Amino acid sequence: MKETKLNSAQQLLSARQETLQKLQTTAMRPHGKLWGLDVFSWLEPDMELLANTIHSFPFQVVWISNKEILEGVVAADPQILSNVVN
DSSP states (O other), X not given: OHHHHXXXXXXXXXXXXXXXXXXXHHSOXXXXXXXXXXXXXXXXXXXHHHHHHHHHSSSOBOOOOOHHHHHHHHHHOGGGXXXXXX
């Protein structure tokens, strides 16, 4: 019984650490302001979640991205470019 509790505790701890690690790498992270603009980064974003986030901003976005992420988000939501400054 004691071994089962220890094993369960280890599994819970491992799952918690994995979740925290994912949050650090897959969530939008604020970096403050640059030239009066809010600056964020988002490593390995979910394409639909990123598109929804950009749509939720009440202003246009200056978006710096690699080609794969940009194409993935546009494929997930073709209207996204209406929220991005050209």
